[in-house]
Amino acid sequence: MQNLYGRGSASAINPRHAATLAVAAVISGQSLNQVIPSLEDRIDDGERGFFRDLTLGSCRWYFRLNALAKMLLKNPFPDEDQDLHALLVVGLYQLTIQGKAPHAAVHATVDVCEDMGKGYAKPVINACLRRYGREYESLLPPLDDNPVTATSHPKWLVKMLKKAWPEQWQDVLAANNERAPLCLRVNQRRVDRDTYLARLTAEGIDARAGEFSDSAIYLYESCDVTALPGFVDGDVSVQDEAAQLAAQLIAPQAGEYVLDACAAPGGKSAHLLESGDIHLTAVDADEARLERVHENLARLDLSANVVCMDMCSDEVWCPEFCADDAENTGFDAILLDVPCSATGVIRRHPDIRMLRRREDIAQLVAVQGEILDRAWQMLKPGGRLLYATCSVLPEENSEQIVRFVDRQADATLVTLDKDWGIACNAGRQLFPTPQGHDGFYYALLHKQA
Secondary structure, three states: OOOOOOOOOOOOOOHHHHHHHHHHHHHOOOOHHHHHHHHHOOOOHHHHHHHHHHHHHHHHOHHHHHHHHHHHOOOOOOHHHHHHHHHHHHHHHHHHOOOOOHHHHHHHHHHHHHHOOOHHHHHHHHHHHHHHHHHHHHHHHHHHOOHHHHHOOOHHHHHHHHHHOOOOHHHHHHHHOOOOOEEEEEOOOOOOHHHHHHHHHHOOOOEEEOOOOOOEEEEOOOOOHHHOOOOOOOOEEEOOHHHHHHHHHHOOOOOOEEEEOOOOOOHHHHHHHHHOOOEEEEEEOOHHHHHHHHHHHHHOOOOOEEEEOOOOOOOOOOOHHHOOOOOOOOEEEEEEEOOOOOOOOOOOOOOHHHHOOHHHHHHHHHHHHHHHHHHHHOEEEEEEEEEEEOOOOOOOOHHHHHHHHHHOOOEEEEOOOOOOOEEOOOOEEEOOOOOOOOOEEEEEEEEOO
16 A cells, blocks of 8 residues: 555644645545544644645545646656645645635645655646646636536536436535535433524524424534533534434334444434434444444443344344244334445545446445345334435435335335425435535335234
8 A cells, every 4th residue: 555644754744745645545546534534643733624625625626626637737647646646636726616825825735745755746736736827717618518527526427417316416416515514413312402502502603403303403613523512421413414314214112122234333323212212233244333333322321232243144133132922023123224325425525426436336236235135034024124325326225125115025115205305206315405414315114014
């Protein structure tokens, strides 16, 4: 693996250099979740926000900035200098999107070449950025005429969205390029939403209630959530409003045995436990990610049966406490938030548009179908299963559910007559909205007794 830190030093690093290393890592196939933490540890606290903006913004607008960089370069950088290409992208982000003054942004960006041990590239980076400042009026129109560079999304995704959602696709792409708002979930076992909103007001924090989830609160400005009133004590958690709808749709009843089948990092598991006195089992195939489940449950003073298991394995599993009698074994309710393309949360994870490929979708659809079939065997007759994704692609959502109902004779689709999202041929689809919820899909299934 390429050394992210250039010279191998663990010393402090300036935010433009760190952002360049992060973007270069994504270009090479790594995710931001893999590279940001270690880089952020080396940046002064006061500059971490700037680093994140540079990094996420450069990835968010990569397809546009990459095309612009190619227009400015007389010759592309060789393979061993792709970090210099990333540096040029970061510099262009400052000029084109952030609107930084050229005299400041150009000089600071060019100086990063020395930090990278590649001072020989300073004339090239300097020439490209200054040429943009002189010629941007002629450089930008061709980018605006192409939907890929105008919206900064991969061609395959633009085509799929345009075909699937002819009336909504442009709004979806535009929402993906907005910064996602910070949304909280109020722990209604500890405090009601109006009371917590009043506490925020008293602290001088501007916030508003969510529109669709009765536990959602949006903050008008991002902040250190650990400093929010009652956060450490478990009064609130961070969770998107669309994701909060899962607990409302399952509506767990006291005493029920509920399975969260793809549970990590545990936000929905915690919400289910906050919603009622249930017996919850949280399952995930990634033991490392299950640590996040344990941490979330501990902070909220909640308990669950946490199990590391692959839902694609041949094992049809059910804990002993579910097997009350041989004729009626299984869970009363199952939440199945399956692995997906995450095309509904691109604004939170902009590297998705750089890392995801068209061929990934068919593979994900196959895995989702397999997990659905196995989870169905773990559901008690008369029970309910909520299928969920953070995708906006019908192949993973409504089309997946239609195929499942066709092959499962005891599966009945429950109509979701709600005031959010739009009705599909199966389930409901939510799209990402500016200053609102992420893109999400839900379908509720009933298992005939």
